[in-house]
Amino acid sequence: MAIGVFDSGLGGLTVLEAAQKRLPDVDFIYLADTAHAPYGVRTADDIYNLTTAAVQRLFDAGCDLVILACNTASAAALRRMQEGWVPEGKRVLGVFVPLIEAMTERQWGDNSPPREVAVKHVALFATPATVSSRAFQRELAFRAIGVDVEAQACGGVVDAIEDGDLILAEALVRSHVDALKRKMPHPQAAILGCTHYPLMQDVFQQALGADVQVYSQAALVGESLADYLTRHPDKMGSGTAGYLTTGDPKRVSDRAVQFMRRQITFVSA
DSSP states (O other): OOEEEEESSSTTHHHHHHHHHHOTTSOEEEEEOTTSOOOTTSOHHHHHHHHHHHHHHHHHTTOSEEEEOOHHHHHHTHHHHHHHTSOTTOEEEOSHHHHHHHHHTSOTTOOSOOEEOSOOEEEEEEOHHHHHHTHHHHHHHTTEESOEEEEEEOTTHHHHHHTTOHHHHHHHHHHHHHHHHHHOSSOSEEEEOSTTGGGGHHHHHHHHOTTSEEEOHHHHHHHHHHHHHHHOGGGOOOOOOEEEESSOHHHHHHHHHHHHSSOOOOEEO
């Protein structure tokens, strides 16, 4: 048995790499739905249908646990999947929870009423679909009160990163930060709500200023996964690890090498 990691493209490789470093004895199967990427401009129903098809492919490969490393899928599809689709004995986890745990300094299993936290003004940078879903605000409201969240839809950033055009990606990030600051001049914290964005974390930090705490998902998800597997050892095992794509394996492999600066070979899903 391996643990599945799903993303619409290559951004989830940042989460996978952190998880592999934190859990070196665990095998992972990564699935990139590059034939249908990006998800951030799709409708909620479209995202749900694509995500369930991809997760089913990972279940069929022997995964009992799948991580939605795609924020858009986590925002638009996860709750609906958990409420009526996930088969018995299988689990699907999203990537918002570790961010909220870190920002509110409380464990997800803490079901006490929401309370005030130190951070009052939060900037959320995400895809248009994640922003329109308001999933982050909804999940945060379960845990904290009095937090003002200003969301900025970062159109074009994922495409630029996937295309390897980091100059364009940097220019877009700075433009989106400027737009956010016009709405919230002095955020205390910033959430990078897309797994592609850690590659631009230095640019976000520079544009926001050194006094803004920037939360990025990769390491946080790795730690949360390790904690989850400690509590659910039946979901951890060894199996066939690999990289699957719905797109052109050679093209995706070439992009992945450029993206992660190491050899990664994808095969057809």
